[in-house]
Amino acid sequence: MLGRVLCGTATTAALFLASPALAQETVPLVADDAYPPFSHVTDGTLAGVYPAILAAVFDRLEGYTVKTRAVPWSRALRTVETGEALGVYPPYASSGADRPYIDRYSEPIWVERVVLVCDRAQDTAGRTAWPDDFHGFRIGNNSGFRTPGDAFFAAVEAGDITLDEAPDAITNLRKLLAGRIDCYVNAALSIESGLVAMEASADERARIVEVLTVSENTAHIGYAADADAFPFKDDFADKVDTLLTEMKASGEIQAIVDGYFLK
Numbered sequence: 603m604l605g606r607v608l609c610g611t612a613t614t615a616a617l618f619l620a621s622p623a624l625a626q627e628t629v630p631l632v633a634d635d636a637y638p639p640f641s642h643v644t645d646g647t648l649a650g651v652y653p654a655i656l657a658a659v660f661d662r663l664e665g666y667t668v669k670t671r672a673v674p675w676s677r678a679l680r681t682v683e684t685g686e687a688l689g690v691y692p693p694y695a696s697s698g699a700d701r702p703y704i705d706r707y708s709e710p711i712w713v714e715r716v717v718l719v720c721d722r723a724q725d726t727a728g729r730t731a732w733p734d735d736f737h738g739f740r741i742g743n744n745s746g747f748r749t750p751g752d753a754f755f756a757a758v759e760a761g762d763i764t765l766d767e768a769p770d771a772i773t774n775l776r777k778l779l780a781g782r783i784d785c786y787v788n789a790a791l792s793i794e795s796g797l798v799a800m801e802a803s804a805d806e807r808a809r810i811v812e813v814l815t816v817s818e819n820t821a822h823i824g825y826a827a828d829a830d831a832f833p834f835k836d837d838f839a840d841k842v843d844t845l846l847t848e849m850k851a852s853g854e855i856q857a858i859v860d861g862y863f864l865k
Contacts, residue, residue: 633673633678655711747788
């Protein structure tokens, strides 16, 4: 059971996925609303690989009711920074320098392969070093994502690379096809999901080429450092970690992922 879905106000476009009742503590989480196929909103419902995995986790938790609100990624991060939510998913783990408001990460939910795709017309032959070989390029990124890595953002800060952000994969892919950006960085499955959703033609697909693998990153629940309102934080996080570890070992997480893509 994925639990009941509660819709927020039109002004916030917030969507909720709640685990069953009969719990002692209510745990507010936030999730990315525009990161298909991992975490997104479809027909007013929080959907994707990570909500499916975490719903199975939360359904087994004793003593907690989890309510997840789906909002744009930048807003999700701010919600955790201000202590309004206990956690956010699915950030990659960080040393803490770029997101000091997150001080604990769950066990990995899944591993994402991050790739760079470019317009076939771009001169990418022999460019294998990321991001050094892409100085002078205009590169697209989802707003608020740290997906391209610290070295990339240092190159942007130095003026060596131009960063162009958009809310989601579909917008970035359309900008790539329109020649407004040279390349785009995101998880390979998210890029493929975007191409499917926008019904890209064979010619459009042929124009977008995978140039290199940028990294492989684990996705997590990131827990708020400002958690005074949630004294149960560590107990909750420990129980979630235990269940994630058990589900990975049993093959259940792999089965959920496989089932999602076989729908």
